[in-house]
Amino acid sequence: MSSAKNDLSDEIMCPCSGTTRGKIQKLFEDGLDIDAISRRTGAISGCAGCEWDIAQFVKELAGLQGK
Numbered sequence: 822m823s824s825a826k827n828d829l830s831d832e833i834m835c836p837c838s839g840t841t842r843g844k845i846q847k848l849f850e851d852g853l854d855i856d857a858i859s860r861r862t863g864a865i866s867g868c869a870g871c872e873w874d875i876a877q878f879v880k881e882l883a884g885l886q887g888k
């Protein structure tokens with residue numbers, strides 16, 4: 822994977838809804854919590870297979886912000 826991009830924002834975190842990492846980050850930065858992000862994007866409301874990954878990602882973002 823020598824061509825791996827640094828930018829992961831286009832990575833789809835929830836295939837059911839097509840929600841990308843960048844979209845989740847944007848909504849988080851807009852002040853939405855994980856429940857609101859789920860309602861807004863449809864993420865975690867299909868098979869919920871993405872729930873753990875998205876929860877971890879939001880925790881990471883929260884940690885970066887010191888929240």
Ligand code: FES
Pocket residue numbers: 834835836837838863864865866867868869870871872
């Ligand atoms: S992958 Fe997110 S709800 Fe199915």
